[in-house]
Amino acid sequence: MTLRFLVALTLLAGAVQAQSVTGKAFGTYVNLAGNVSQSPVATLPSSGGMATGQADAFGVPGSVDAQWLNAVTTGAVDNKKTGAQSTSEVENVSTAAGLITADIVTAVATSYFGQFDGGTDATGSGFTNLVVNGVPVTEDVAPNTRVDLPGVGYAILNEQTPTGDGVTSWGMTVNMIHVVLQDALTGLTTCEIIIGSASSSVAR
């Protein structure tokens, strides 16, 4: 009897536990010595829905130039099936004094769970005609690929950061280009640039 009561109590607690989704996407972010510039951010309400952020062009002299920035995040909460998916796209990208360029940068972050299992992934993320240090990159870029930018700093391409415990929560943040510019003498970070960012998570 006591066991039944405990099981029922546990199920009840699970039923009333707040399920939630998060989603966020943006085209570009620049932190230049503490001065932050960012293109419109799409932020998903915790109860689900849809949010967008667009700009025809975005530029910070010496840091980044980009066009056709589109960020969208959608999601819904449901006991049976819950999901959130975010997409960021940026076209005609040039950053780090032209050391990295791309026709299109696409970030996709998807998180979901059903009645029995959940998951998250960044499938669909990618670059179109990426060029790094003057060299075309024709293959898919592996997650968390570091490239040095001689005399300038470095960049992490296709930066993927999973979140959640994989049991009751799942999430992913994707930053397709993450540039860190450093002082040539001190090595200190002088500027941080993110291009093509999408994140999503779900919890039950």
Place this chain on the structure above:
Amino acid sequence: MIKARHLALGAVAAILVAACQDTASPRPSITAGHVKPPPKGGGECANFRLTGGGRVDQRDHLGYAKSTPESHDFATFGFQARPTSSCPPTDGSGNIEWNEHNPDEFGGGFAFHGQVAFFTTPTDETAGDSRCGRFGGLGRLNTRNNGTFEDVPFEVNHACDVAEPGVGNDHIKITIGDVYTRHGILSGGNIQQHRLTGNN
């Protein structure tokens, strides 16, 4: 890319004509300053809502691999759509963003933002598939090199939640005016069907 962005109006018109010739049934068309009402009717009341977002590369269910980089032939999207609380009529609400990158598509590629006006079960080849829904309405078509069109009718002929994850499983078909259609399996993202609870 630059060349594509400067397509002559004649080339755009040729694309428009080709798209119209490919039309199997009468559909609304894009004409600046003249917009027809969105398609309605057909389909039954649906007792679910849909959300989705991601990427579509291939067409007509021919796999879901990424297109070649030089083609720029893919689209990304995000949407939420649901029927209104009382059905019939088959009114609906929601939004969709659809971004087409192929420079050979209408306007050299475009960003489309649509407002959902109706939501039903599908009427195309997915009719009867309980995993699929249909919705449509009017929207704003912002092309790369051919200006902006307001109140353009669109229809998501079907959006299907086949399995989790959506990549390689879920599929969607959209028609915008008489000038554009894409139908494919998701190469990224997800489509989910949810019960009709809450507002989102």
